[in-house]
Amino acid sequence: MRFSEIFIPTLREAPAEAEAVSHVLMLRAGYVRQLASGLYIYLPLAQKVMQRINKIIREEMDAIGAQEITMPALHPADIWQKTGRWSAIGDEMFRLKDRGKREMCLGMTHEEIVTWLASMEISSYRNLPQIWYQIQSKFRDEERPKSGILRTREFTMKDSYSFDRDEKGLEENYQKHARAYHNIFNRCGLKFYQVESDPGMMGGAGAHEFMAPSPVGEDTVVLCRECGYSANTELARSTPHAHHIEEEWKLEDISTPQKRTVTEVSGFLKINPQFFIKSLLLIGTDGPFLALVRGDQELHEKKLHKLVGDFRAAEKAEIKEILGVEAGFIGPYGNTLKKIADISLKEGVYIAGANKEGFHTKGINPHIHFDAEWHDIHTAKEGDRCHKCGTEIQVEKMIEIGNIFKLGTKYSEPLNAVYLDENGKEVPIIMGSYGIGPARIAAAAVEQNHDKDGIIWPQSIAPYDVEVIPLNIDDADVKSTAEILYTALKESGIEALLDDRDARPGIKFKDADLIGIPWQVIIGKKTLQEGFVELKSRRTKETEKIAPPDVAEKIRELLVN
RNA sequence: CGGGGCGUGGCGCAGCCCGGUAGCGCGCCUGCUUUGGGAGCAGGAUGCCGGAGGUUCGAAUCCUCUCGCCCCGACCA
Structure with missing residues (x-):
């Protein structure tokens, strides 16, 4: 793609309303714009990032046998009434009426809908197990949207649901999801932990969250470096360090x-x-x-x-x-x-x-x-000891990027999602529910990968693989070399952004660093006269001189690793 | 739901106390010069000062109400 043909409205200064680093950088680098509180427009660069994240998610979900479907974002109230959540959930649910005065809501999540589907279509143990997933909009009327795209009122979510005959099947699907999530977050270049979490109002038997460490995270996680215990402080156990006094105290x-x-x-x-x-x-x-x-x-x-x-x-x-x-x-x-x-x-x-x-x-x-x-009725905190191994625990702020829940029959019973087993006996389906927030992956990636100049995308989710930067397009050699390289890269299957703007070098450098594409190919007049262009790493700022014909090959090698 | 802050050209801000022609930097447009880290000179465009009422000869400025946005805490399916 050519810079002159893609909409990238970078800002020299950060808008006053942004606080979190990821929010500031995504605004400044021209990725997103805010429509209203908690509502964001994803501009072309952000769209590219989301597409790459979602592609990784789809590949890993498909790999565990999950099947993609799409459910409506607009739901009739009666299904939510059957599970009791219509009344259990308060102002956080967007509610509306259709022209026939029927009560409706915008889906905050899709347990009800997917269970309704299962109740209609699954009748025999022969139909089980199933994993269905979608990447769909969710709506939550958050009391306080914050930190840019981290906590919004409308957001896309990958949500999947497993349907099993028994607990054993659920456990298998739960572990499949855990493995898929590890693959997804690793491939997205995130530092993350899988931690024990409180099932909360999702209900059910067990739950884990996937957490990316970041100072802007809204959750606090207890970690033990020794034995690996990790849990959200909403349920984390710990042993406060015992203290003893020397003197005898009489009553x-x-x-x-x-x-x-x-x-x-x-x-x-x-x-x-x-x-x-x-x-x-x-x-x-x-x-x-x-x-x-x-x-x-x-x-x-x-x-x-x-x-x-x-x-x-x-x-x-x-x-x-x-x-x-x-x-x-x-x-x-x-x-x-x-x-x-x-x-x-x-x-x-x-x-x-x-x-x-x-x-x-x-x-x-x-x-x-x-x-x-x-x-154990205290809140775990820094300095406490691990309740399993006695090592001093650490407490860190983290962004929740995914979660997995064992639901059991919490939804299948009220919605009568049952199957007949081999004995002809009617049994409720055992369910699990599994979420990932793609926008949070992007935000966490920026939180974890940036410097004073801008974003440093992990290769896998960068909007482009490489940015080609001719420093002066008035110079015929520089310009033609850039065009030749751009074409060669594209032909090698590498996604390149060509900064073909008639702008000063400083502007191109600044924008390139802000946008955060991991590799830059810099074409300057002097170096070119020596027969070279420069390949620069956005992360390390290290530069290597390369002959133009070798560029595509070199970058392809870099992308493989 | 408590607490705090802010709404003034596209962005960042000053002006408000003490009412009197709406300003600065960046960006944008035109021309010339410039071209390895956000250029220089010259010229130019852009404001219902968030909205509604009120006070006043006169309101960005004072008063009342309202809408929006941000931050801290609480909450978070």
């Missing part, structure tokens, strides 16, 4: 006037927060109970929710009523409330509220002074 109430929070009391007594018990009075479905975590830890509400179901924080008046003292002085010692304590409190001696206005109790020994159910 005593100490005066802590007006000191309520752990930070205040810890500062007042000059004792580290890890020797405190943070006591939270919560109201569950069976009444009030205390949740206890170590002073330097945070309660993980999702973990607690899994243990006890719905709960809420007690109000001020309730605390006074139940414990006879105001928040800030409550503690586990000296009451018979049900207690759920974090495992980090199992050992050691602690200070906690004395359930007495203005006092804390020092010397509380968990096994002697109170009973509790022991669980």
